């Protein structure tokens with residue numbers, strides 16, 4: 001089971017007292033362990049961290065120093081990574097439908113690798129980033145993913161060869177294929193099925209005189225949830241074996257987001273109000289749906305709320321601090337009874353949380369502090 005970074009109660013209390021709440025505490029050691037795990041489990045695969053999952057600068061720098069490549073989705077991410085000193089060769093602009101400004105910034109920063117899934121995008125890329133290397137994104141159906149990305153993206157397999165040919169004819173470098181099995185995919189099957197489809201398409205492309213040389217297997221690697229944890233080592237073994245069988249000579253990329261950052265962050269939040277409404281206990285927290293808990297909506301994620309209490313539980317509603325009635329994160333969530341001022345630790349909240357947080361109602365985003373820079377302050381000195 002994947003390791004989860006967790007503050008203990010004493011550290012949670014000291015940090016809340018010293019820095020206030022809501023507070024996000026990130027372990028860069030855990031980030032690097034997660035990166036190394038995938039790099040070791042999928043040897044030879046170029047890991048492109050999907051920046052969208054958590055664009056925290058210190059996390060990106062730590063991955064940069066570890067040799068990671070990066071999946072960027074926008075002009076903003078390309079500019080940010082360029083400012084950090086990351087070379088354009090280490091980035092793939094992996095958004096099948098790119099903005100005009102995104103393509104202009106790619107040209108300016110020197111990013112030359114792209115994904116696409118439509119004829120319309122070929123024309124735009126050949127005009128704005130002529131000669132760029134392009135990977136065609138193939139649609140994959142996967143009922144075992146939490147977040148389905150394939151209703152929005154991906155060309156059907158029978159469209160692949162005509163699209164690759166069109167890209168080549170318009171002066172692009174038709175370099176390969178990519179797919180994304182959906183985020184938080186709980187089985188290797190979708191990867192293996194997609195790898196087989198791509199092997200067939202590589203052979204068809206070859207028969208048409210196109211030598212594809214890159215396969216990008218996307219992200220989707222799962223982290224433990226409230227209900228289950230997954231044997232990611234077994235999953236990656238299956239994926240690795242399929243790659244060895246079908247793509248022994250091909251350059252392979254992956255684009256993990258959640259797996260790298262998800263388990264590396266804790267939120268510390270505080271109960272700031274309570275009352276009984278419609279016969280249910282309500283707790284108001286100082287972090288809400290418009291903040292770190294935005295993952296409830298955008299990522300369909302169910303967060304664990306740890307209260308450091310034991311004993312009987314009650315079903316309660318948890319709401320955020322804004323004046324909006326939508327700002328309710330959980331209903332009928334089992335919890336020990338809490339007082340105003342009680343601290344709650346939320347582990348495994350590094351992916352698709354602060355990245356999609358807003359400042360609605362004037363609440364600043366929860367600051368992110370790095371555990372390895374703080375721990376001497378909170379651990380008893382020897």
Ligand SMILES: Cc1ncc(COP(=O)(O)O)c(C=O)c1O
Pocket residue numbers: 050053071094095149180182183184218219220221255256257258259
């Ligand atoms: C193109 C692309 N690559 C990679 C990712 C990262 O996926 P995950 O966080 O599931 O690994 C996403 C997520 O939306 C994506 O859209």
